[in-house]
Amino acid sequence: MKFGVRVLIALCTFILGVVVSAVWHLIPGRTSSPVATTKRVMLFQEANSGCRRGQIPSVSLCDLVGDVDRYDGRLVRVEGDYQQPRNVQSLTEDECSARVELSCNFNNEACTLIRRQALTESGNSPRGVRLSLIGRPYVKEDDGQRVIGIQVLELKDVTPAPAAEIDIQQAP
Numbered sequence: 794m795k796f797g798v799r800v801l802i803a804l805c806t807f808i809l810g811v812v813v814s815a816v817w818h819l820i821p822g823r824t825s826s827p828v829a830t831t832k833r834v835m836l837f838q839e840a841n842s843g844c845r846r847g848q849i850p851s852v853s854l855c856d857l858v859g860d861v862d863r864y865d866g867r868l869v870r871v872e873g874d875y876q877q878p879r880n881v882q883s884l885t886e887d888e889c890s891a892r893v894e895l896s897c898n899f900n901n902e903a904c905t906l907i908r909r910q911a912l913t914e915s916g917n918s919p920r921g922v923r924l925s926l927i928g929r930p931y932v933k934e935d936d937g938q939r940v941i942g943i944q945v946l947e948l949k950d951v952t953p954a955p956a957a958e959i960d961i962q963q964a965p
């Protein structure tokens with residue numbers, strides 16, 4: 794008796810699913826038109842322009858900060874000096890006084906890897922370390938100020954800064 798009821802419920806569920814699917818596809822405007830598909834493809838291509846065949850554009854930190862709206866949400870490779878004052882990780886470039894906050898997703902290990910490698914390369918002091926990373930720039934409002942950040946997706950390289958830069962940074 795119980796087995797028969799279960800089979801009947803399963804059969805009714807299957808039939809209901811088929812009917813709903815058929816009705817869904819028969820209602821005008823519910824299917825993808827070639828125009829809508831083309832628009833989605835064009836938007837995707839525009840969002841990822843410059844990334845053909847796995848190439849990610851390299852952008853200087855000065856260019857990124859100078860024209861952040863151009864790069865907002867796009868995949869870029871960027872390089873800068875690593876800073877971590879008061880638990881806020883950032884990349885800086887002294888040439889143009891550029892500063893970009895680094896942020897990571899909850900499960901993204903890139904920021905932990907950045908801290909570890911930065912400390913290793915600099916002898917347990919994150920001063921004087923240069924990072925190269927891939928991420929998506931963004932702009933947010935924080936207490937009425939425009940803050941530029943980059944969501945870190947992948948750490949590419951950690952190198953010690955040239956000796957002259959380290960001496961300047963460590964000077965009192």
